[in-house]
Amino acid sequence: MSHNTFGHLFRVTTFGESHGPAIGCVVDGCPPGIPLVEADVQADLDRRKPGQSRFTTQRREDDRVRILSGVFQDERMAAQVTTGTPIALLIENTDQRSKDYADIRDKFRPGHADLTYEAKYGVRDYRGGGRSSARETASRVAAGAVARKVIAGVRVRGALVQMGPHGIDRANWDWDEIARNPFFCPDAKAAAFFADYLDGLRKAGSSAGAIIELVAEGAPAGWGAPIYGKLDSEIAAALMSINAVKAVEIGDGFGAAELTGEANADEMRAGNGDGPSFLSNHAGGILGGISSGQPIVARFAVKPTSSILAPRRTVTKAGEETEIVTKGRHDPCVGIRAVPVGEAMLACALADAFLRHRGQVGEERRP
Numbered sequence: 244m245s246h247n248t249f250g251h252l253f254r255v256t257t258f259g260e261s262h263g264p265a266i267g268c269v270v271d272g273c274p275p276g277i278p279l280v281e282a283d284v285q286a287d288l289d290r291r292k293p294g295q296s297r298f299t300t301q302r303r304e305d306d307r308v309r310i311l312s313g314v315f316q317d318e319r320m321a322a323q324v325t326t327g328t329p330i331a332l333l334i335e336n337t338d339q340r341s342k343d344y345a346d347i348r349d350k351f352r353p354g355h356a357d358l359t360y361e362a363k364y365g366v367r368d369y370r371g372g373g374r375s376s377a378r379e380t381a382s383r384v385a386a387g388a389v390a391r392k393v394i395a396g397v398r399v400r401g402a403l404v405q406m407g408p409h410g411i412d413r414a415n416w417d418w419d420e421i422a423r424n425p426f427f428c429p430d431a432k433a434a435a436f437f438a439d440y441l442d443g444l445r446k447a448g449s450s451a452g453a454i455i456e457l458v459a460e461g462a463p464a465g466w467g468a469p470i471y472g473k474l475d476s477e478i479a480a481a482l483m484s485i486n487a488v489k490a491v492e493i494g495d496g497f498g499a500a501e502l503t504g505e506a507n508a509d510e511m512r513a514g515n516g517d518g519p520s521f522l523s524n525h526a527g528g529i530l531g532g533i534s535s536g537q538p539i540v541a542r543f544a545v546k547p548t549s550s551i552l553a554p555r556r557t558v559t560k561a562g563e564e565t566e567i568v569t570k571g572r573h574d575p576c577v578g579i580r581a582v583p584v585g586e587a588m589l590a591c592a593l594a595d596a597f598l599r600h601r602g603q604v605g606e607e608r609r610p
């Protein structure tokens with residue numbers, strides 16, 4: 244009933260609350276023999292970690308990960324490898340400040356899960372939202388680092404392509420730019436604009452939403468399944484499960500509805516013996532629920548941060564009308580740190596699709 248597990252063969256269960264002693268995950272189903280050390284996981288966690296710029300929450304979490312199980316190395320082995328047993332990854336919470344939340348414990352924060360957790364469970368951890376806090380997404384990033392190793396031939400990258408109503412100029416797209424600005428933005432000019440835009444919103448006690456684009460290159464044709472297990476739906480479920488995500492698109496997504504059949508159908512020419520070569524990728528690399536060998540492209544929209552300094556009207560647990568100002572430390576645009584989280588979820592969905600494909604049909608087949 245509790246739905247804390249994602250995936251079928253590559254199976255991730257996360258646990259923990261934002262203000263508990265630790266969070267983490269158990270990755271079950273990872274094949275044996277894959278080199279895996281803490282540094283592999285840490286590198287991804289460091290990209291999501293808070294407090295790295297003035298544009299993310301000032302909560303200072305080191306997010307140091309420990310691998311508790313599922314790996315082994317002795318002196319005869321060149322590297323520490325996975326053993327095929329459950330991999331437990333633990334991240335301690337080191338910067339919880341429960342006092343930040345004391346004055347809001349009986350009020351329902353608009354845009355948060357307070358009201359719905361109360362309605363469902365009758366008890367809730369009001370300190371930062373407990374389990375509903377996006378602190379949980381650190382565990383997803385940790386699991387995603389393992390997933391990336393399972394599909395080592397696939398490169399999964401993400402980019403922030405819109406903040407508030409302001410989109411990037413796709414002509415300026417440069418993947419290298421992503422590591423050079425605090426927004427994971429591939430357009431340097433747009434990143435400079437976002438800095439001023441977000442500063443203005445932050446100082447006004449407001450926040451902005453964002454759109455993130457994910458691209459997975461190197462997945463062969465054949466991953467995914469028809470009908471109820473469509474790769475599109477698995478990826479959409481993975482991304483939609485991230486906090487604050489309100490929409491997911493595959494390929495051209497909603498934009499496909501505006502195209503004609505001629506414009507939308509991705510034409511093919513003979514390739515170089517490595518499957519056909521496509522003249523476009525409106526489908527986002529998935530046809531009939533199965534990967535086509537083209538880059539897999541997904542986008543997701545993240546709503547603006549709900550915890551803002553501007554006073555909002557709400558009600559108390561007792562049903563009285565009141566106002567709320569959320570102090571604490573919050574991301575003015577949660578879409579920024581959602582980039583590595585989205586990458587992780589796509590990697591997990593693809594690792595699962597790869598293992599299921601291998602389980603059913605074995606070796607890769609070229610069209």
Ligand SMILES: Cc1cc2nc3c(=O)[nH]c(=O)nc-3n(C[C@H](O)[C@H](O)[C@H](O)COP(=O)(O)O)c2cc1C
Nearest residue numbers: 355356375377486487548549550573574577580581
């Ligand atoms: C990486 C990340 C960080 C987030 N940080 C915050 C935050 O600082 N303040 C906030 O109000 N919401 C934040 N959120 C969003 C909330 O967790 C989320 O909106 C809330 O739990 C309600 O869930 P829902 O929006 O999925 O319905 C964050 C989301 C993500 C993905």
